[in-house]
Every structure is written in structure tokens, then in C-alpha cells.
Amino acid sequence: MKTFDKKEIKKKSTDFDRWYTDVILRGELADYSPVKGCMIIRPYGYEIWERIQSFLDGKFKGLGVKNAYFPLFIPNSFLKKEKEHVEGFSPQLAVVTIGGGEKLAEPLVVRPTSETIMYDAYSRWIQSWRDLPLLLNLWNNVVRWEKRTYLFLRTTEFLWQEGHTAHASFEDADNFAKKILEIYKKFDEEILAIPVLVGRKSQSEKFPGASITYALESLMPDGKVIQMGTSHHLGDNFAKAFNIRYLDKKGQLQYVFQTSWAETTRVIGALIMSHGDDQGLVLPPKITPIQVIIIPVSRSDAAVQKCDNIRKELEADGIRVKIDNREEKTVGWKFNEWELKGVPIRIEVGENEIKNNELTIYRRDLNQKSIRQLADKNQKYISNIKDLLDEIQKALFEKMKKFREENTHEVSSYDEFKEIMKTKKGLIYAFWCEDANCEAKIKAETKASTRVLPLDAKKEQGRCIYCGKVASHRWYFAQAY
């Protein structure tokens, strides 16, 4: 018997970056493409994206948001209308200068984000207070010419949703931006089982053109942090640049206040990193394409029948279940394959199970096999499996939450700060005077940047970790992906 060559996948603990890439490629989530920096998302990975879309789309619609589509190409001049915006995005743009064999009069930018092309339309569509709020969302792709790429986390082209709303007042816009944050938080924590920190970005880290950027950040097992989503309060910056005005009830011409918010295929990267182990992917039950894989160990009629009975019963209750009855693969091969692909529960059906009226269940998150006796032949499997899926979902979240707690360091000296960044990394919670200069120096010296000021942060008295001047809040710092 040949043993599985574990060298095909590096260990998560010792070769984290390599492990991450191996798991994606071998798990058939994605593949490299002929175009540098662009990735192919394979069916198994795309199915995860579809589940993400389906959950978020439903929640957005619950807030009254409608989906729309805007063009891939944006006139170059549009981007220039908002000063910070163009400065932020210029280095990353792909620009089309030739069309149909002829040089274009005005270059077209491949959208890096759609604010400008949408708000040009908004300026025509919004005339009256009755037109507000205007709540639109796009499911599309965007292009940002990244110098260095990494599957799912940083690719030149990526998929996302971008929501864009216009409101009558600053407060309305702020409330909406925060409602979106709640949706993202619920999604990240309850569906992806990844705990997030929710807060506000510093001036230097905010979206180019925004007044306030809110973000959700998650700590990964290697001690770095991934931004899981953002929700921007754009103030009236774009309204002024694009002249988006409405007549209020008193007949006064007013600028609108806007939000934009996004969550991308990047979260799939976070999903892989957060839960995976040396065997491969570990997918939370609520997001995985397949929740239960049934593997017939015997080829007897009785075993085949039993597999099919289990499948029908689980399917009837909405569980995503699949039988792997491929003739050409051996049982051991199938075990390894579905572990690599992160299926939460495996049910093995052979002669023992039939004879003893029991179920052999393998839990992917714990890599543990257990045998469950059934009281009689008519007892249903469903409650067992449903409860177990819930239990796994919770266990994955709790595990990550515990990890975050253990790797969040409240520090009071810069030496301590530096020491942590040099060794175990993780989240650092420390006073900062909010001077961009201190922030830049800390980043240059330790790689840690400010991540967020928690939404519920209380005002305290302290001294900036770097310069020692008076500081009123503690911020989260970490090295970001």
C-alpha cells in the first residue's frame, strides 16, 4: 500500500504561504491563468462565491437595495473629478487607448471601482428629495494593476459587490453605512465563521475620496490581518465633484450624502486561511458546496441501497449531500480527497454499518471518526447530522475567536510593540495620538499599520505609543495582507 505523499501539500504550521497556495490549487478552488496576476476560479471555488452572493444579495435586498449594471469602461476624465480618488487609484489603473484599431480621443479606464461612472448617472437621476435614498448594488469585476499578486487575496482582476447609495443627510448616509457593516459582520461571523473587528479607519488608511471608512478586519493564523469588507461614508465629496443635488421639501437645492461598500472574493482567501489544516481545506457547513459526503466502503447491494437512503433523507431536509460512488477510485483515496476539499462531514457505509445498524461519521474539523448506534432500523439520521453541522459551524467560529483573543496584545510601551511584531505578530491594541506621522513611522519600523478604531471604543486618557503625546483612544494595529 502506497502512502499519501504529504509533501504535495506543505504544512500549515511551517510553510504557511506555500500551504495556502497548495491547498487552493490541489483543492481545485482556483488555478493560475496565462495572464499574470489574474486567476481562474474553478467550479468548486466559484460555488463558494455563489453562496456568498446569495446570502449577501438577500440581505441587501432586505434593505431595499436594487441590483444594476454599469459599464466596464470609464472615461478617464470622470476619475479626475474627485481629487483624492484619482490620486488613490492612478497607480493601479489599466487604461485602454486603442479601440477598433484606432487611437481613442479620450482613454478609457477599466473600472477599478465604479463611483465615478455611477455618480455621473446619479447626478441626472436625482432631482428631488423624493428620489432619495437611491440604493444600488453591482455584482461585477474590477481591475487594479497589482504589482504583486496572491491567489484570492490580491489579484489584478477580482470579483466583488459594490453598493452605492445616496441620501438626503449626513446622518442618513452614516446610518446606512453602519447597517451594511452589520450585514457584513453577520455574514463573516455566522456564515464564514470568521470573527471580525469592526471599526473606523485612520485618515491615511481610508478610501480615496471618502469622509469616513468603516472596515471589518480579521486576524489570520499567521498573525497578519485581512480586511474582510469596507463601508465608506463618502460625505458630500462626490456629490460636489459630480454635482449631485436635489430640491428639498423647502425648495432648497442640497447636495446628497453618499455611501459605498464592498466585499470581495478576497474573503474566500480568509476562509481558507482561517480554518484549513495540514490535510487541506476545512469549510464551515454554512458556506461549503458539499456538507456531507457519503462514501460506500462496500459494493454490496445493501450498502449501495443504504447510501442512497441516507442521501435521500438528508436531501429532503435541505442538506447538501453527495455520494462518491466512483468505481475507479479506492476508498482511501476518496477519504483523502474529500478531506482536502474540506467537506465537514463524511459518512462511511460498509458491511459493519449495515450489520450493526450504525453510522460511521468523520468530522473534518477535528479529524475524528466516531460510530453512532441507531436505536432501530427506522430511526432517522437527519437529527444527528443537522445538529452536528451546527456544532461544527460553532466550533470553527469559537476556535478562531479564541485564537484572536490569545493573539491580541494590549501594550503600553513601544519596545513591547516592536518585540511582538518581530516575533508572534497578531493584533496590538495601543494608544495612538492620531498623527499620521507617528502612524507612518510605526509602519516603516514594524510593518504594523493602524487597522481600526473599534466602533464602540470609549474615550480614555493615555499617551501615544510612539511619540508619548496625549492620546484619547486605543487603536488596533497589525500587519495587513
Added chain:
RNA sequence: CGGGGCGUAGUUCAGUUGGCUAGAACGCCAGGCUGGGGGUCUGGAAGUCUGCAGUUCAAGUCUGCACGCCCCGACCA
């Protein structure tokens, strides 16, 4: 965009001081025996050795240039 590494079968790679009719393993295809942790036997298909130019009787191997990919930094969701 800087620094490093590498381009040979689908994949990972081997290929000696230049001698090649270019190999292995895994994978793939056909069939047999199997089946509780990547099982096994037999047979088979598969290559513009990244490209271009040069040196040479002879280039996968040496030289130059180009292109591509991977890794590490700065930029970024």
C-alpha cells in the same frame, strides 16, 4: 517597480567535461484483480527541451538578447 530563483511530457523533476533515437515518478487512456486510509498487475498515449540569434562536425547542455512564471520587498481589497 527593485532583488533573487527557475523555464525539459498534464504535473514535479532528472539529464555528467556538448555525443539524444530526450528519461523517471505521479497523473492520463484500455483491460484484469481488488476495496474500512491515496491498492495492484499488464499494455498504451503523451515533448517545437520558452523563443530568437550565435558558437560548433554536433546544442536540452555553451554565449547573447527577448519573453514568461515563481519567491522576497515597496503599492494595494
